[in-house]
Amino acid sequence: MNESFTLLQVPKVLSGPGSLHKVFDELTGRRLLCLISPSASTHRAVMDVFDAFERAKVEYHREEVSGEPTVEVIDTITARYLKGTVDTVVGIGGGSVLDAAKAVSAMLLHRRNPSMRTASVLEYLEGVGDKPAPAGRLGLVLIPTTAGTGSEATKNAVLTRVGDGGFKKSLRHDSYVCDLAVLDPSLLDSAPLSVLIPSGMDALTQLLEAYFSVSTNQYIDSLVLQALTDMPYALMGLIEKTGKREDHLATLSYGAFISGVGLAHAGLGYVHGLSGPMGAIHAIPHGLACALLIAKTNRAMFTRAITDGDADVYLTRLHRLAITWGLTNQEQAIQLLERLEILAELPSAASYGFNREDMDTLDVVKAQRNAPVGIEADEVRAILYSIL
Numbered sequence: 001m002n003e004s005f006t007l008l009q010v011p012k013v014l015s016g017p018g019s020l021h022k023v024f025d026e027l028t029g030r031r032l033l034c035l036i037s038p039s040a041s042t043h044r045a046v047m048d049v050f051d052a053f054e055r056a057k058v059e060y061h062r063e064e065v066s067g068e069p070t071v072e073v074i075d076t077i078t079a080r081y082l083k084g085t086v087d088t089v090v091g092i093g094g095g096s097v098l099d100a101a102k103a104v105s106a107m108l109l110h111r112r113n114p115s116m117r118t119a120s121v122l123e124y125l126e127g128v129g130d131k132p133a134p135a136g137r138l139g140l141v142l143i144p145t146t147a148g149t150g151s152e153a154t155k156n157a158v159l160t161r162v163g164d165g166g167f168k169k170s171l172r173h174d175s176y177v178c179d180l181a182v183l184d185p186s187l188l189d190s191a192p193l194s195v196l197i198p199s200g201m202d203a204l205t206q207l208l209e210a211y212f213s214v215s216t217n218q219y220i221d222s223l224v225l226q227a228l229t230d231m232p233y234a235l236m237g238l239i240e241k242t243g244k245r246e247d248h249l250a251t252l253s254y255g256a257f258i259s260g261v262g263l264a265h266a267g268l269g270y271v272h273g274l275s276g277p278m279g280a281i282h283a284i285p286h287g288l289a290c291a292l293l294i295a296k297t298n299r300a301m302f303t304r305a306i307t308d309g310d311a312d313v314y315l316t317r318l319h320r321l322a323i324t325w326g327l328t329n330q331e332q333a334i335q336l337l338e339r340l341e342i343l344a345e346l347p348s349a350a351s352y353g354f355n356r357e358d359m360d361t362l363d364v365v366k367a368q369r370n371a372p373v374g375i376e377a378d379e380v381r382a383i384l385y386s387i388l
């Protein structure tokens with residue numbers, strides 16, 4: 001646990017069922033570019049907001065964005081609004097749409113500068129471009145309709161190129177944290193389980209990786225552990241249709257936001273070290289890749305920690321998590337993750353085109369990132385083969 005730490009900015013947040021209705025007041029007088037996912041377009045509460053824009057003659061443009069954002073999508077949308085008067089970008093959808101909105105809000109501001117008019121976002125992507133991401137963006141409001149990446153709390157936008165020369169890389173700057181995040185769990189209600197569960201397992205993964213991170217701190221520890229308390233049970237309740245659905249959705253909505261705060265401060269571990277590069281090989285949904293790996297990597301870390309006997313901090317923290325989950329020991333905590341994976345009935349990585357050769361290209365050593373326990377390379381490779 002780091003006792004010296006830096007606290008990053010978090011956005012203003014409107015949270016709770018019906019909070020989307022309050023967004024209208026926040027946007028009055030702005031000139032909007034709304035990026036929206038096709039599924040969010042048909043949501044009743046979202047349609048109400050656009051109806052309200054019409055009645056009040058709010059100036060807005062609307063672009064549908066589907067799939068994980070690419071350089072080409074960001075450059076094309078940005079170019080379309082360079083000459084306009086848009087001053088605020090609104091993202092309504094899953095993590096991909098929110099990341100697209102974040103990248104467009106930054107690039108639109110900077111490309112309005114004549115010296116940067118023809119710039120591509122590619123030039124500013126970490127590990128791909130050769131320029132630092134420029135500071136500043138237009139106004140930015142993010143409204144998640146799935147509970148996954150926590151993009152509404154983070155300062156980076158992940159852009160993807162799949163296939164040869166593929167990458168999954170971030171446009172990142174402290175100034176890209178949005179102005180306003182709207183966490184309205186009722187927006188999650190229309191998402192199918194096939195979307196809700198993997199994306200929620202991404203949020204669960206981010207919370208767990210931030211919780212166990214060697215770079216965590218007291219601030220993140222308290223936030224993340226509290227958000228973790230109900231997460232696995234909310235996911236199970238949604239799958240098994242037990243408990244109050246609206247309570248489960250509220251747990252996911254808040255958990256996803258805190259997972260973004262957590263990863264921004266503490267970083268991530270094995271699952272994201274593997275799922276990120278996997279997303280550049282084949283178009284596997286990020287949440288699904290995380291969902292396939294979370295129980296198995298935690299089982300491997302737990303086994304390694306017991307075998308090696310020098311991971312007291314990790315084992316103590318895992319025990320604390322087990323107690324938080326109403327369990328009595330670490331083994332039961334790992335079993336809870338395994339039970340969740342089975343209940344989720346996830347499609348295999350092979351169904352998205354992966355084979356052993358693809359898995360062999362992944363860097364299984366670098367994948368550890370901030371995970372507190374190292375897993376042998378062969379063991380990581382075996383985990384990757386097992387999700388085919």
Ligand SMILES: [Fe+2]
Binds near residue numbers: 148202203206272286
């Ligand atoms: Fe993630």
